[in-house]
Amino acid sequence: METLVENQTSYTMNNAAMHVFETHQKAEKVLLKFDQPVLASMIQGKKIMHLRDYESFDFLPGESLVLPANEKMSIDFPEAMAKNPTRCLAMAISEDKINKVLQFMNENMPKDSKEEWGLMDYNFHFVNDRGIFQILQRLLFLFSEDHPSRDFFVDNMLRELVIRILQTNERKIYSSATLSLQKDSRLTEVIRYIRENLHTSLHVDDLSKRACMSPSHFYRTFKTLLGISPVEFINNERIKLAVGLLQDPKRSIKDVYLDCGFESRSYFNRVFKSHQNLAPGEYQSKIKKSRFLS
Structure with a gap:
């Protein structure tokens, strides 16, 4: 462990990078940003997220947040401690990969409204359904697995993940x-x-x-x-x-x-x-x- 605040373990693949952050002590206004679109998903504990121009909100286990590239976050950790650290997964997905998934969806999964699938709303905060939860669990395993075909496995899981999130984004309400x-x-x-x-x-x-x-x-x-x-x-x-x-x-x-x-x-x-x-x-x-x- 390098630091008690935002200790980071990272894995990099062809089209995505996965970062698992652990925080072992209470902290406020920890700054973070990524240079690619990112899916953040809470695993354990609680964060309070402060995003530019938005009201602050609690970020809890079972929830995810889609953020654009270079979105500056300020994060509080009100409950983190050594015996019960806050854990969060952040996965940066290349825009090229997202665009390929959009092309696949428009060719094979057209909307009833005749509109084309487009980029998801950023700063989209949602509760993981069972399918998204299981994909994230599988990706956690695949990124850390030493397997000669793991890039292929991850690529397929990423496509399913993006499709499910886009479909969830279509159903969002408030x-x-x-x-x-x-x-x-x-x-x-x-x-x-x-x-x-x-x-x-x-x-x-x-x-x-x-x-x-x-x-x-x-x-x-x-x-x-x-x-x-x-x-x-x-x-x-x-x-x-x-x-x-x-x-x-x-x-x-x-x-x-x-x-x-x-x-x-x-x-x-x-x-x-x-x-x-x-x-x-x-x-x-x-x-x-x-x-x-x-």
């Missing part, structure tokens, strides 16, 4: 809207409050008072700007948190749904399954199996 809200917006403060208090009871009436609006005006404004209702937003954020917590095999389902602010197991199961197409127990079992196989 990510861009929350990032683009002005920092002095009344909704920005409400969103920050929601994210910091997911474990508590959150009610539209109380949130509207924080925004200094009537409940009906708050509901309309929220849905107009973000494209979803306040309750849908709260559930989305709670499921993002749950996805990260379920990756800890020591956590019980009950601990997870209570820590995420759900009052009943049945409601948690229903909301989780609508987002992940799996029940929480099935999701946790598959995560354990994926780690064992990788």
Whole structure:
């Protein structure tokens, strides 16, 4: 280990480079940037990301972030410690590789809308689905494997990864809207409050008072700007948190749904399954199996 902050292990291939960062002590305003488009994915712990012109946000296990080349990041590590380091994967993918995947998709996977596939939205923050999680686990193995054909293996996995992320990007709902809200917006403060208090009871009436609006005006404004209702937003954020917590095999389902602010197991199961197409127990079992196989 060279440093307690952002200790880095790197692997380089033909079309991509993978960096695994470990942080073993609390730190603030750690600066980082890459000269190629990068996919950052949290493995363990918590970061607070500060991106240019965007509201700061928590970056948790099970989440990923797509960044453009030369995007300057400022990162806080509020929970890192020697016994429980923060771990994050960052994979820089060549633009030539991305363009070849786009060409493949336009020739073989045309959109129903007749529009062509194009570059993904940058600063796209999303929760990994099971497919993306398993690809990232496989790539972690392949990059470190001493195999004569690993460039070929990695190349195929990269194509699938880019396709899945682009398809996820097409289905995004409120990510861009929350990032683009002005920092002095009344909704920005409400969103920050929601994210910091997911474990508590959150009610539209109380949130509207924080925004200094009537409940009906708050509901309309929220849905107009973000494209979803306040309750849908709260559930989305709670499921993002749950996805990260379920990756800890020591956590019980009950601990997870209570820590995420759900009052009943049945409601948690229903909301989780609508987002992940799996029940929480099935999701946790598959995560354990994926780690064992990788």
